[in-house]
Structure formats: structure tokens, C-alpha cells
Amino acid sequence: MLPKDPVIDALTVPDRNEILGHPRGLWVLVLTEGWVAFSLYGLQSILVLYLADHLLQPGHIENVWGMGVVKAALSVLYAPVGIQATAGAITGLFLALIYATPLLGGFVADRLLGKTRTILLGAILMTLGHILMSFDWSFVLAFVLLLLGIGAAGGLRAQVGALYALDDRRRSDAYQIYSLGVQAAVIVSPALCGMLAMKAWHWGFLTAGLGMLIGLIVYLFGRRWLPEDTIFKASSPRPRLTLREKKTGILLLVLLPVLALGALPNDEIFDGYLLWGREHYQLTFFGHLFPVSSLVSFDGFISTLMTISVLWFWRVYAKRRVEPVEITKVAIGTFIASLGPAVLALASWLYPEPHQISLLWGLAFHIINDIGFSMSYAIGMAMYSRAAPVSLNTIFVACFSLHLFMANLTIGKLSTLIGHIGDVPFWLLHSGASLVAGFILLFCSIFFRSLLAPENLPSGRDDPSHIL
Known part of the structure; x- marks a missing residue:
């Protein structure tokens, strides 16, 4: 018998700390x-409906602790008139803050507690927040706990990258697997929470809370397979920026409100779109009435298909022609997204009476919107990652999400217009805003290409880890 070769054994025997060729920690994070996405998207899909149909109604709103403070803030930001407008404003504010609080959570994780303890704290706060959403009196407290929890739990994505060396080719696959796990939750959760909420609102919120509790348990038991935390007590001095880096950094910051305008058609889906859809879509299918929140699940399914289709399209295109640079792709995606609300405006014009619009119009809207958003968001993130100054790269990638903060703040205002302006001009506002953003981005692709296009590459080819 030949003696065992330890080198050969190392190459042929599977690593017991891996599953399907990836570290166990990846599957813990996925x-x-x-489950975090299950809880969050389930909540988002019923929040504006819950506010409009229950919490803000007489006999309930009087019982909410701290609602006076919320109303004071809304009067400054939006000045909503009526219950439905107030529901849209509160939802828009919540969705906006979702994209701002992770910056605070990242600071706490890096400087104070470490990623693992910060994420655990976030999961606990989110679980408590979901449970407290089931009661009228604790809505504002739940609102605050959820936002703090979402911010603290935002470090999960960073832990995925920490599982791999910088030159490990599995990193791209890991982010694809990670993102597909989120997409699966987006497809299932809104439909399930929405159906249960039709029976009783608290069942919808408790279901979302149960999902968050499961996520907390998974993370607790899987901590031993996660990367060790590094807490930075003091920052090393950063190298001075070159003139080109300064110009690029300023341009990337200026583009944030432009990207926010382009994101309006997509971000309206969790707010005013649900209120509008409940009044105008034919939601009965084979004799069964489906909750309007199922539209979010519908969008999650289509979004997954469109994201994969966009990735496939650019790969095939690159084999025949030189790809456009990233800023050009983002502009194209924004132009495409502007057509989505135009479809809803046309449907509203053709069928102005309630519950007359076929879901085929909705299908057209979601397909167009998701193609556009898949290009503008994923490729936009890749653009910020590559174009930002190296010494400030992490900060600029984090700032990229601030355009969604701006977009949802705007959505909160636009949603207050439902019932006060016609449906056709309501959707044309969204289409026009995205169209304006597309022209500005096209202008930048022509005159500022040298600042935004990735250096040392023949084209703006994107890393798949940013696409999925």
C-alpha cells in the first residue's frame, strides 16, 4: 500500500467547514x-394599508403614544391632508430612514461593538419592533426600534466579504447566493403577511416578527463560523486626494439626487402604488380576492427574472460589441424605468373607474420598471465602487444608498397627492422625474465620462457580484 500524501489528501478531501464549496459562515449569513428580508418586506408590504385602514382611523389614533411628535414632524416635511395622505407620508419617512440608519450602524460596528455584537443587537431590536407593531399604543416605539435594528443589522453584507480572501474567485458566487436568498424572501413574505393581515393586522406583523426571531436564532447558533470582528479604535491618516479624485468625488455626490429622481418609479411600489392599486386593479383571480400587498411579491419574482436577464444581456452584448461604460448603462436604465409609470398613466386614462384595470397592465409596469431599476441600481453601485477615490471607497459606496433615502423622502410627499390630483398626472410626475434624471445622466456620460468610466478597462463591464 502506498503511503498517504497529505498534499493530495488536502486537495481531494472536502473541507468539513464548507458546504457546497463555500464556508459554513456564508450559509449562516444567507x-x-x-429571514431579515422576510420580516422587513412583509412589514413594508402592509404598513401603508395598516395605517390608512386601521391605526390612523378615529378610535385608534388616540391610543398611540407619541403620535403628536410624529404629526409635528410630518407637518414640517409633508403637510399631509387626510388619513390616506398621512399614511403615505409616514410610510415614505420610514422607508427613507431605512437607508440612512445603516451608516450609524456601521460606525457602531467598526468603532464600538464589532459587527457580530452589533448585528445581534439589531436582530433583537427588530424582533421587539415587529412584536410591538401589533399594538396600537406602541406603534411609535416599534417604529423607532425597527429603524435602530435595521441600522445595526446592516453589517451582514460586509461579513460575507470577510469570509473570503480578496483574490478568492468564490466571492462573486457568494454575493449571488446571498442576494438570491433575499429575493426568495421578497417573493414569499409580502403575499403571506398580506393574506394573514386580511384576517387580522396583528397576524401579519407577528408573522414578520416570527421570521425575524428565526433569523436571530440562526445567527446565534452560527456565530462560530463567522469571521472574527475587528474594531478600529483610531483611523490612520488618509493619503491626500489628487485633483482628479476630488472632481470625481464631488461629481458622485452631485449625482445622488439625480439617481434619487430616477428611483422614484421603483420606490413608489411600497407606498402610494399599493393605495392606488387597491382602488384600481382587478384583484380577484378565479373567484379569490388577493391582498394588494401580493403585488410586492409579484414584483420580487419579476425583479429576480429581470435582474438575471439584464446580466445575461450584457454578457451576450459584450461578445459582439464594446459595452457602454457604467454611467451610460445607468442612464439607459433610468430612461427605461421612466416608461413604467407612463404605462400606469395610460391605464388610468383608459379605465378611470375603480377596479377596472387588468393586472396585465401591472405586469407591463413591473417588467419595465424592474429592467430599468436592475440596470440603474446594480450598475450604479458598481460605478460608485470603481470611480470613488480609493482612500474613501467604503464611504462612497455607503453613500450610494443615500439616493434611496432621498427618493423615499420624495415618495412620502408624492403619496400625499393621491386623491388630491388625478391618477394620470400622479403617474406622469414619476415618469417625468425619471426622464429628467435620464437626460442628466446622459449628459454626464458625454461630458464627464473620463471621471466616471473605470480606468484600465476597455469598457464598463460589471462585476457579477454587484449585479445580483
């Missing part, structure tokens, strides 16, 4: 983030 399951955790999947």
Missing part, C-alpha cells in the same frame, strides 16, 4: 439575511 439564512439570517433571508
Whole structure:
């Protein structure tokens, strides 16, 4: 018998700390983030409906602790008139803050507690927040706990990258697997929470809370397979920026409100779109009435298909022609997205009476919107990652999400217009805003290409880890 060769053994025997060729920690993070997404998207899909139909109604709103403070803030930001407008404003504010609080959570994780303890704290706060959403009196407290929890739990994505060396080719696959776990949750959660909420609102919120509790348990038991935390007590001095880096950094900051305008058609889906859809879509299918929140699940399914289709399209295109640079792709995506609300405006014009619009119009809207958003968001993130100054790269990638903060603040205002302006001009506002953004981005692609196009590459080819 030949003696065993330890080198050969190392190459042929599977690593017991891996599953399907990836570290066990990846699957812990995928399951955790999947349940976090389950809870968050389930909540988002019923929040504006819950506010409009229950919490803000007489006999309930009087019982909410701290609602006076919320109303004071809304009067400054939006000045909503009526219950439905107030529901849209509160939802828009909540969705906006979702994209701002992770910056605070990242600071706490890096400087004070470490990623693991910060994420655990976030999961606990989110679980408590979901449970407290089931009661009228604790809505504002739940609102605050959820936002703090979402911010603290935002470090999950960073832990995925920490599982791999910088030159490990599995990193791209890991982010694809991670993102597909989120997509699966987006497809299932809104439909399930929405159906249960039709029976009783608290069942919808408790279901979202149960999902968050499962995510917390998974993370607790899987901590031993996660990367060790590094807490930075003091920052090393950064190298001075070159003139080109300064110009690029300023341009990337200026583009944030432009990208926010382009994101309006997509971000309206969790707010005013649900209120509008409940009044105008034919939601009965084979004799069964489906909750309007199922539209979010519908969008999640289509979004997954469109994201994969966009990735496939650019790969095929690159084999025949030189790809456009990233800023040009983002402009194209924004132009495409502007057509989505135009479809709803046309449907509203043709069928002005309630419950007359076929879901085929909705299908057209979601397909167009998701193609556009898949290009503008994913490729936009890749653009910020590559174009930002190296010494400030992490900060600029984090700032990229601030355009969604701006977009949802705007959505909160636009949603207050439902019932006060016609449906056709309501959707044309969204289409026009995205169209304006597309022209500005096209202008930048022509005159500022040298600042935004990735250097040392023949084209703006994107890393798949940013696409999925």
C-alpha cells in the first residue's frame, strides 16, 4: 500500500467547514439575511394599508403614544391632508430612514461593538419592533426600534466579504447566493403577511416578527463560523486626494439626487402604488380576492427574472460589441424605468373607474420598471465602487444608498397627492422625474465620462457580484 500524501489528501478531501464549496459562515449569513428580508418586506408590504385602514382611523389614533411628535414632524416635511395622505407620508419617512440608519450602524460596528455584537443587537431590536407593531399604543416605539435594528443589522453584507480572501474567485458566487436568498424572501413574505393581515393586522406583523426571531436564532447558533470582528479604535491618516479624485468625488455626490429622481418609479411600489392599486386593479383571480400587498411579491419574482436577464444581456452584448461604460448603462436604465409609470398613466386614462384595470397592465409596469431599476441600481453601485477615490471607497459606496433615502423622502410627499390630483398626472410626475434624471445622466456620460468610466478597462463591464 502506498503511503498517504497529505498534499493530495488536502486537495481531494472536502473541507468539513464548507458546504457546497463555500464556508459554513456564508450559509449562516444567507439564512439570517433571508429571514431579515422576510420580516422587513412583509412589514413594508402592509404598513401603508395598516395605517390608512386601521391605526390612523378615529378610535385608534388616540391610543398611540407619541403620535403628536410624529404629526409635528410630518407637518414640517409633508403637510399631509387626510388619513390616506398621512399614511403615505409616514410610510415614505420610514422607508427613507431605512437607508440612512445603516451608516450609524456601521460606525457602531467598526468603532464600538464589532459587527457580530452589533448585528445581534439589531436582530433583537427588530424582533421587539415587529412584536410591538401589533399594538396600537406602541406603534411609535416599534417604529423607532425597527429603524435602530435595521441600522445595526446592516453589517451582514460586509461579513460575507470577510469570509473570503480578496483574490478568492468564490466571492462573486457568494454575493449571488446571498442576494438570491433575499429575493426568495421578497417573493414569499409580502403575499403571506398580506393574506394573514386580511384576517387580522396583528397576524401579519407577528408573522414578520416570527421570521425575524428565526433569523436571530440562526445567527446565534452560527456565530462560530463567522469571521472574527475587528474594531478600529483610531483611523490612520488618509493619503491626500489628487485633483482628479476630488472632481470625481464631488461629481458622485452631485449625482445622488439625480439617481434619487430616477428611483422614484421603483420606490413608489411600497407606498402610494399599493393605495392606488387597491382602488384600481382587478384583484380577484378565479373567484379569490388577493391582498394588494401580493403585488410586492409579484414584483420580487419579476425583479429576480429581470435582474438575471439584464446580466445575461450584457454578457451576450459584450461578445459582439464594446459595452457602454457604467454611467451610460445607468442612464439607459433610468430612461427605461421612466416608461413604467407612463404605462400606469395610460391605464388610468383608459379605465378611470375603480377596479377596472387588468393586472396585465401591472405586469407591463413591473417588467419595465424592474429592467430599468436592475440596470440603474446594480450598475450604479458598481460605478460608485470603481470611480470613488480609493482612500474613501467604503464611504462612497455607503453613500450610494443615500439616493434611496432621498427618493423615499420624495415618495412620502408624492403619496400625499393621491386623491388630491388625478391618477394620470400622479403617474406622469414619476415618469417625468425619471426622464429628467435620464437626460442628466446622459449628459454626464458625454461630458464627464473620463471621471466616471473605470480606468484600465476597455469598457464598463460589471462585476457579477454587484449585479445580483
